[in-house]
Amino acid sequence: MGSIGHVTPQRMHFAQPLPLKSGAQLPDYTLAYETYGTLNEARSNAVLVCHALNASHHVAGTYAGQEKSEGWWNNLVGPGKPLDTDRFFVIGVNNPGSCFGSTGPRDLNPATGQPWGADFPVVTVEDWVNAQARLLDELGIEQLAAVIGGSLGGMQALSWTIQHPQRVRHALVIASAPNLSAQNIAFNEVARRAICTDPEFHGGHFYAHGVVPQRGLRVARMIGHITYLSDDSMEAKFGRALRAAELAYSTQQIEFQIESYLRYQGDKFSEYFDANTYLLITRALDYFDPAREHGGDLSAALAKATAKFLVVSFTTDWRFSPQRSREIVQALLDNGSDVAYAEIDAPHGHDAFLLEDPRYHGVVRAYFERVAAEISAVSSPAVAVSKLREAA
Amino acid sequence: MGSIGHVTPQRMHFAQPLPLKSGAQLPDYTLAYETYGTLNEARSNAVLVCHALNASHHVAGTYAGQEKSEGWWNNLVGPGKPLDTDRFFVIGVNNPGSCFGSTGPRDLNPATGQPWGADFPVVTVEDWVNAQARLLDELGIEQLAAVIGGSLGGMQALSWTIQHPQRVRHALVIASAPNLSAQNIAFNEVARRAICTDPEFHGGHFYAHGVVPQRGLRVARMIGHITYLSDDSMEAKFGRALRAAELAYSTQQIEFQIESYLRYQGDKFSEYFDANTYLLITRALDYFDPAREHGGDLSAALAKATAKFLVVSFTTDWRFSPQRSREIVQALLDNGSDVAYAEIDAPHGHDAFLLEDPRYHGVVRAYFERVAAEISAVSSPAVAVSKLREAA
Numbered sequence: 204m205g206s207i208g209h210v211t212p213q214r215m216h217f218a219q220p221l222p223l224k225s226g227a228q229l230p231d232y233t234l235a236y237e238t239y240g241t242l243n244e245a246r247s248n249a250v251l252v253c254h255a256l257n258a259s260h261h262v263a264g265t266y267a268g269q270e271k272s273e274g275w276w277n278n279l280v281g282p283g284k285p286l287d288t289d290r291f292f293v294i295g296v297n298n299p300g301s302c303f304g305s306t307g308p309r310d311l312n313p314a315t316g317q318p319w320g321a322d323f324p325v326v327t328v329e330d331w332v333n334a335q336a337r338l339l340d341e342l343g344i345e346q347l348a349a350v351i352g353g354s355l356g357g358m359q360a361l362s363w364t365i366q367h368p369q370r371v372r373h374a375l376v377i378a379s380a381p382n383l384s385a386q387n388i389a390f391n392e393v394a395r396r397a398i399c400t401d402p403e404f405h406g407g408h409f410y411a412h413g414v415v416p417q418r419g420l421r422v423a424r425m426i427g428h429i430t431y432l433s434d435d436s437m438e439a440k441f442g443r444a445l446r447a448a449e450l451a452y453s454t455q456q457i458e459f460q461i462e463s464y465l466r467y468q469g470d471k472f473s474e475y476f477d478a479n480t481y482l483l484i485t486r487a488l489d490y491f492d493p494a495r496e497h498g499g500d501l502s503a504a505l506a507k508a509t510a511k512f513l514v515v516s517f518t519t520d521w522r523f524s525p526q527r528s529r530e531i532v533q534a535l536l537d538n539g540s541d542v543a544y545a546e547i548d549a550p551h552g553h554d555a556f557l558l559e560d561p562r563y564h565g566v567v568r569a570y571f572e573r574v575a576a577e578i579s580a581v582s583s584p585a586v587a588v589s590k591l592r593e594a595a
Numbered sequence: 596m597g598s599i600g601h602v603t604p605q606r607m608h609f610a611q612p613l614p615l616k617s618g619a620q621l622p623d624y625t626l627a628y629e630t631y632g633t634l635n636e637a638r639s640n641a642v643l644v645c646h647a648l649n650a651s652h653h654v655a656g657t658y659a660g661q662e663k664s665e666g667w668w669n670n671l672v673g674p675g676k677p678l679d680t681d682r683f684f685v686i687g688v689n690n691p692g693s694c695f696g697s698t699g700p701r702d703l704n705p706a707t708g709q710p711w712g713a714d715f716p717v718v719t720v721e722d723w724v725n726a727q728a729r730l731l732d733e734l735g736i737e738q739l740a741a742v743i744g745g746s747l748g749g750m751q752a753l754s755w756t757i758q759h760p761q762r763v764r765h766a767l768v769i770a771s772a773p774n775l776s777a778q779n780i781a782f783n784e785v786a787r788r789a790i791c792t793d794p795e796f797h798g799g800h801f802y803a804h805g806v807v808p809q810r811g812l813r814v815a816r817m818i819g820h821i822t823y824l825s826d827d828s829m830e831a832k833f834g835r836a837l838r839a840a841e842l843a844y845s846t847q848q849i850e851f852q853i854e855s856y857l858r859y860q861g862d863k864f865s866e867y868f869d870a871n872t873y874l875l876i877t878r879a880l881d882y883f884d885p886a887r888e889h890g891g892d893l894s895a896a897l898a899k900a901t902a903k904f905l906v907v908s909f910t911t912d913w914r915f916s917p918q919r920s921r922e923i924v925q926a927l928l929d930n931g932s933d934v935a936y937a938e939i940d941a942p943h944g945h946d947a948f949l950l951e952d953p954r955y956h957g958v959v960r961a962y963f964e965r966v967a968a969e970i971s972a973v974s975s976p977a978v979a980v981s982k983l984r985e986a987a
Contacts (some may be wrong), residue, residue, distance in 0.1 A: 225844035325844040385829040385853045386821060392854045393817040396861070399847055400810040402794055407847075418792040422814060425785040429778060434913075437777040443884065450882065452617035452717040454874035455791055455799075458881065461777045462784045469788070482846035489851065490842065492835060521826075521913075 207239050207281040207288055210264035210274070212304060215341055221299070221334055224490075227324040230313050234338055235304025236260045236296040239280065240288035242344070247578050249344045250291045250571075251335060252276065253352030253359035256427070256484050257476065259303035262295035263288070278559040285568035290575045291348065296335055300326040300483040308479035309410065321407020321479055328355070328491045332362045336370065349574050351375035353556035354523065355484070358491045361531065364508035365493055373574050374508075375567065377515040378556035380527035381501050381534070382492035387522065390430055391485040394423035398478050407479055416478045421469030423481055428468050433519035433552030437461065501534035511541040513570045515563065517555040518548045543570065599631050599673040599680055602656035602666070604696060607733055613691070613726055616882075619716040622705050626730055627696025628652045628688040631672065632680035634736070639970050641736045642683045642963075643727060644668065645744030645751035648819070648876050649868065651695035654687035655680070670951040677960035682967045683740065688730055690723040692875040700871035701802065713799020713871055720747070720883045724754045728762065741966050743767035745948035746915065747876070750883045753923065756900035757885055765966050766900075767959065769907040770948035772919035773893050773926070774884035779914065782822055783877040786815035790870050799871055808870045813861030815873055820860050825911035825944030829853065893926035903933040905962045907955065909947040910940045935962065 214233050221229040237260050242249060252262045254275070263280035266272040280286045280293055297305040300323060308323040315322075339347070350371050352360040357379025363371045383391070398404055401419030405412050429437075441461040450458060457463045497503035512535055516528035525546050535542040545566040549555040555563065606627050613621040629652050634641060644654045646667070655672035658664040672678045672685055689697040692715060700715040707714075731739070742763050744752040749771025755763045775783070790796055793811030797804050821829075833853040842850060849855045889895035904927055908920035917938050927934040937958045941947040947955065 225842075227844070321846070325846060382835060384826060385833040385835065385851075386824075386826045388835070388851050389817075389821045389829065389853050389857055392851075392857055393814060393821070395846065396817065396858070397789060397814045400813070421792070422785060422789045425781075425788065426818065429781045429785070432778075434776060434778045437781065441777040443774060443777065443780070443887075450617075452619075452882075454713070454717060454787065454871075454878045459777075459780050459784075461781050465781055465784055466788070479846075486846045490844075495835075 205282050206273075206277065207264035209267045210237050210239060210261070212237050212260060214304065215338060217337060221330065221337070223324055223330045224327040225325050229299055229306070229324055229326070229330075232299055232306035232334075234296055234299070234306075234334060236294060236338060237262065237264075237274075238295075238342075239263055239293045240291050242292040242342075243578070245578075245581070246344055247346070247348060247581060248291050248575075249339070249342075249347050250286060250293050251339070251347050251350045251363075252280065252286075252293060252295045253331075253335070253350065253356035254295070254298065255352070255354040255356045256488075257472070258356075259301065260295040260297040260305075261303070262293065275557065279564065279567065285564045286351065286571055287575070291571070294338075294342070296338055298326070298331040299334055300480060300487070302477035302480040307477065308407075308483070309477055318408075318410040319479070320410060321482075323479060323483060325486060326483060327487050328358050328362050329366060331487070332359055332366050335359070335363075336367055339370070345370065347371045348578060349373035349375060349571070351377070352379070353377040354379055354553065355488055358488075362491070362493065364510040364512075365504060368507045368509045371510045372577070373513070373570075374510045375513045375515070375570065376528070376531060378517055378520055378523050378528075378553055379531070380523040381494060381530050383489055384527075388489050390426055391489055394426050395482055395485060397422035397426075398481060404478060407482075409478065415473070417473040420473035420476060420478055420481065421466075424469045424472035424476070425465045428465060430522045431552060431554045433521065433550060435519060436550050436552055439550070501530060502537040505534050505538055505540070508535070508538070508540060512543065513566070514542060514544045515556075515566060516546050517551070517553070517563075518546060519550055520553045520555060522553040597674050598665075598669065599656035601659040602629050602631060602653070604629050604652060606696065607730060609729060613722065613729070615716055615722045616719040617717050621691055621698070621716055621718070621722075624691055624698035624726075626688055626691070626698075626726060628686060628730060629654065629656075629666075630687075630734075631655055631685045632683050634684040634734075635970070637973070638736055639738070639740060639973065640683050640967075641731070641734075641739050642678060642685050643731070643739050643742045643755075644672065644678075644685060644687045645723075645727070645742065645748035646687070646690065647744070647746040647748045648880075649864070650748075651693065652687040652689040652697075653695070654685065667949065671956065671959065677956045678743065678963055679967070683963070686730075686734070688727055690718070691726055692718040692872060692879070694869035694872040699869065700799075700875070701869055710800075710802040711871070712802060713874075715871060715875060717878060718875060719879050720750050720754050721758060723879070724751055724758050727751070727755075728759055731762070737762065739763045740970060741765035741767060741963070743769070744771070745769040746771055746945065747880055750880075754883070754885065756902040756904075757896060760899045760901045763902045764969070765905070765962075766902045767905045767907070767962065768920070768923060770909055770912055770915050770920075770945055771923070772915040773886060773922050775880055776919075780881050782818055783881055786818050787874055787877060789814035789818075790873060796870060799874075801870065807865070809865040812865035812868060812870055812873065813858075816861045816864035816868075817857045820857060822914045823944060823946045825913065825942060827911060828942050828944055831942070893922060894929040897926050897930055897932070900927070900930070900932060904935065905958070906934060906936045907948075907958060908938050909943070909945070909955075910938060911942055912945045912947060914945040
C-alpha cells in the first residue's frame with residue numbers, strides 16, 4: 204500500500220443554473236474536484252466520494268510543496284488501499300456552499316457584485332447530489348460503480364440511490380443516519396446561535412467589514428468536536444489530566460488538558476472555516492429527511508433504489524448511533540434490497556469513520572473487492588450475465 | 596399531601612471570613628436560607644438540601660403574592676411528601692458565589708467598593724459544605740439526620756460525609772458523580788468560552804458597563820439544556836416537528852420546534868442568571884474530585900465517612916450516568932459502609948432528579964421513613980438500641 208502521491212485539484216465551471224430544492228437556484232457556479240486512478244474503457248469503475256461538514260474534494264494524496272497536505276480519507280483511498288485507486292477511478296468533489304474551492308458564500312453574488320455572504324442560497328443534500336451528477340455528465344460517467352460517504356457524506360450516498368437510482372450500482376453509507384434527531388438538530392442550532400450572535404457576524408455580511416466571527420466559530424467547533432468523540436475515548440485520551448502540576452483555581456485560565464485541546468481545535472478551525480458555510484452545511488444536515496415526503500416511511504422513500512448497499516456504523520458513535528444505521532438497513536430489507544451491514548466495535552465515536560481501524564477497513568476492502576469483481580466480470584465477455592448473478 | 600404554603604427566605608450574616616480551598620478567603624458574607632417544618636427538641640430531625648447549578652435556598656413552598664414561585668424541589672419536599680416537613684426540619688441554603696441571595700459576584704468587594712465580578716474568589720464544593728456547616732452551627736444543629744442533593748447537590752452531600760463525618764447520619768446522593776468526566780468538563784468549558792468571549796463580558800466586570808453578556812449566557816444555557824435531557828425524551832417531545840407548515844429554507848430563522856424551545860430557554864436564563872456565577876459554579880463542578888488527594892482512590896477518600904447512604908441514578912442520564920453512581924456505591928461497599936442503591940428506569944435524562952417519578956419518589960420516601968424511624972426510636976427511651984439495630 205502506497206500513497207497516491209501528489210495530486211492536483213481541478214475546477215469545472217457550469218454556466219447553467221442549478222435548480223435548488225428550496226425553489227431558488229444557484230446561478231453559474233464552479234465545482235472543485237480531484238480524481239485518482241484511471242477511468243476504464245467501459246467507464247464502469249468510477250467511485251464518487253462525498254464529503255461531510257469539514258472536508259472537501261481533497262480526499263487522498265498530497266499537494267506538491269505543501270507539508271501535512273494529506274487528503275481527509277488518505278488512509279482509505281490509494282493504491283492497494285480499501286478503496287483501491289489501482290482498480291477504481293475515484294472522484295472527490297467539493298459541494299457548492301462549502302469554502303474549499305467550489306462556489307460558496309465568499310464568492311461574488313453576480314446580482315450584486317458583492318460576496319454572497321448570508322444570501323448564498325440554502326443548499327440541500329439533494330442539491331449537492333444533483334450538482335455531483337452534472338459533474339459526472341461532464342466527465343462522461345453515466346453510471347457509478349459506487350458512491351461512498353461518511354456522516355453527511357453517507358446521506359449524500361443514500362440520496363444518490365433515491366434521486367438517480369439508475370446511475371449508481373453500489374452505495375456505501377458509513378456512520379450516517381436517515382435524518383437528524385432532535386438532539387442532533389439541537390447541537391447544530393447552538394453552534395449556529397454562537398456564530399449568528401457574534402457581533403462580528405454582521406448578519407452574515409462580515410466580509411464587507413473586514414472581520415470574521417471567530418468567537419462564534421470557535422464555540423461551534425468545540426461543540427462539534429465533543430459530539431464527534433465518544434465519552435470513553437475522551438476519557439482515555441484526556442481524563443481529568445491537568446495542564447500544570449497544581450490547580451490555579453481560576454474560572455478563565457486553562458486547568459484541564461481537555462480544555463486546552465478544545466480551545467486549540469476551536470482556534471485552528473476559526474482561522475480557515477467560513478461562518479456562512481457552517482450555517483449552510485449544518486442546515487443541509489437538519490433538512491435531510493428523505494422519508495418526510497413519504498409520510499415518514501423510509502422504505503417508501505427508498506423504494507426506487509436499485510443499488511446494493513453497505514451500511515457501516517460504530518458502536519460508540521453517539522452522534523449517529525448504530526440504531527440510526529439499523530433504521531436504514533431495516534428500510535432497505537423491507538424493500539428486498541441487497542444490503543450488507545457492519546456494526547464496528549470501535550472506541551472512537553463518530554470520528555471512527557475517518558480513522559484507520561482494521562475491522563472497519565477490512566469490511567470496506569472486502570466490499571470493494573466485490574464491486575471490482577463485478578466490473579471485471581462485466582468487462583470480460585466470456586462471463587455470462589447469469590454466472591455473474593450467481594457469483595454475487 | 597399538601598403544599599408547604601407560603602415561605603419566607605431568611606438571611607444570616609457571617610463576620611468571620613470563610614477560608615477557601617484555593618488558599619484565598621471569603622471576607623464577611625451573607626447566606627440566604629429557608630427552613631420548613633419544626634426542629635424537634637433533641638435537634639435530631641434536621642435535613643439539609645443542597646442545590647445544583649441553577650437553584651437556590653428556595654427548595655419548597657411559594658412566596659406570598661408571587662405566581663409560579665414554587666421551590667425547585669416542591670414535588671419532593673412538603674407535608675406528607677417523600678421528604679416530609681411534618682417530620683423533618685428541612686433547611687435550604689444558597690451557596691456563596693451564586694446569584695440568588697447569598698454573597699456572590701454581583702455584591703460589593705469590600706476591598707474595592709465595586710462589585711466582585713470576576714474577582715469573586717473561586718469556591719469549591721468543599722467550601723460550600725463548610726459554609727453550610729457554619730450556618731448549622733448558628734441554627735444550633737450539631738448533627739444532620741440527613742443531607743440530600745441531586746447532581747452538584749449530590750456532590751455536596753457526598754462531601755459532607757468526608758468533611759464532617761460526625762455531623763451527618765445519612766447522605767442521599769442523587770444523579771451525581773464522584774467527579775466530572777472529560778466530556779463533562781468539555782461541555783462546561785464550551786459554555787464558559789461562550790460567556791468569556793462575549794464582548795459584553797468585559798473580563799467579568801460587565802456590571803460597571805451597564806451590560807450583561809446575554810449572548811454567551813444563552814449559548815451556555817442551550818448547551819446545558821441539551822445535556823440535561825435524554826436523546827429519547829428530546830425525540831419524544833420535539834422530534835423533527837416543524838414550527839410552520841412549510842420549510843422556510845433559512846439558516847437563521849427557526850424551522851424546528853426544538854430550536855424554538857432551546858432559544859426560549861436560553862433567553863429566559865440570560866435575563867436572570869449571573870455570568871460570573873455560571874463560571875464559578877461550573878468550575879466548582881470541574882474541581883470536585885475527592886479521590887484526587889488519595890491518588891485517585893475513592894474508597895480511601897470516603898474511608899472516614901460514617902454516614903449511611905442512599906445513591907440514586909437514572910438509566911437515561913448521560914450527563915452523570917448510572918456508571919458514575921455505581922463508582923460511588925462500589926467505593927462505599929469497599930469500605931463496608933451501609934449503602935442502598937437504586938437505578939431508576941426513567942426516560943428524562945439528568946433532569947429526572949427534579950421530576951416527579953413514582954418509583955424515584957417511592958425510593959426516597961422509603962429511605963426517609965427509615966431515617967424518621969431511627970429518630971423516633973432514639974427519642975423513645977423504651978426502645979433499646981439493640982432492638983433498633985434489629986429493625987434497621
